[in-house]
Amino acid sequence: MPAGVxxxxxxxxxxxxxxxxxxxxxxxxxxxxxxxxxxxxxAFEDQSVMxxxxxxxxxxxxxxxxxxxxxxxxxxxVQGGSPAGEGGPGRQVHPPEIAALERAQTFLxxxxxxxxxxxxxxxxxxxxxxxxxxTKPILIVVNIGEDQLEEAAKxxxxxxxxxxxxxxQLESEAARLDPEERSELLEGLGLGDGVVPRVARAxxxxxxxxxxxxxxx
Numbered sequence: 001m002p003a004g005v006x007x008x009x010x011x012x013x014x015x016x017x018x019x020x021x022x023x024x025x026x027x028x029x030x031x032x033x034x035x036x037x038x039x040x041x042x043a044f045e046d047q048s049v050m051x052x053x054x055x056x057x058x059x060x061x062x063x064x065x066x067x068x069x070x071x072x073x074x075x076x077x078v079q080g081g082s083p084a085g086e087g088g089p090g091r092q093v094h095p096p097e098i099a100a101l102e103r104a105q106t107f108l109x110x111x112x113x114x115x116x117x118x119x120x121x122x123x124x125x126x127x128x129x130x131x132x133x134x135t136k137p138i139l140i141v142v143n144i145g146e147d148q149l150e151e152a153a154k155x156x157x158x159x160x161x162x163x164x165x166x167x168x169q170l171e172s173e174a175a176r177l178d179p180e181e182r183s184e185l186l187e188g189l190g191l192g193d194g195v196v197p198r199v200a201r202a203x204x205x206x207x208x209x210x211x212x213x214x215x216x217x
Contacts, residue, residue: 003209005200008034028073032131036206037138038199039066043155043165044145059142060158067113070133075108077132093129100126108134137206139164141199146170149189164202166195 010030031037041059078101093101100123107117113134114124127135140163142156149167156165171194174182186194204210 001212001214003204003211005203005207005209007038007203028070028133031070031133035136036203037133037136038141038203039063039138040141040143040168041159043142044148044167044169059155063140063159067134068111071108071111071113074114074132074134075105077130078105078108097126097129100124101130104132104135139199139202139206141166143168149191162202162206164195164198166198168195171195 008030041062042057043059044057046057100119103119103123104114104117104127107114107119114127114132115134115136115138119127124135140156140159142159142163142165144152144155144165144167146167146169148155148165149170152165156163170189171191174185174194177185182194186192192198
């Protein structure tokens with residue numbers, strides 16, 4: 001039985017999304033249905049992007065913006081019910097879940113995503129029915145330039161041991177080549193089998209997916 005993961009590409013999250021800016025609620029609503037989040041953070045210089053944003057790439061600041069907007073959205077969801085967000089109409093919420101929501105709210109009030117809050121696995125399980133965004137596991141992908149390949153480990157390092165640094169532009173160009181030429185290019189640059197297998201393996205690990213064999217009769 002081969003493991004499988006479906007990736008859904010969603011437009012970048014803008015500041016103010018939690019209050020309706022950009023794609024706003026539609027963006028955040030689509031995120032509530034996924035099992036995990038992949039944050040793609042730009043680390044390379046791009047003049048067209050710099051003109052629009054008025055600054056140099058800062059992956060750490062971009063991550064802070066993402067987390068801040070998701071925390072605000074979760075805080076609004078938790079506060080939306082009776083005292084600690086007891087869920088939508090018609091859904092009975094039991095005391096253990098209420099307690100978990102109240103504890104989650106204390107972290108969200110401080111601006112801390114639930115996945116960084118140190119809540120136990122049991123507490124996070126109790127929060128699943130509330131579809132909070134920051135309870136989901138995350139994978140961070142740092143998008144680097146071709147001239148930053150030698151710094152890949154350094155650029156990904158601040159975001160944890162599971163973070164990946166990849167050059168999406170380079171991989172996109174390599175994808176247009178014949179398989180033999182593509183393999184030769186990626187191997188020559190020390191990129192192994194490329195970004196897609198690396199991200200797929202990381203996603204399988206994050207979600208606990210495993211390919212396994214079953215015996216026949």
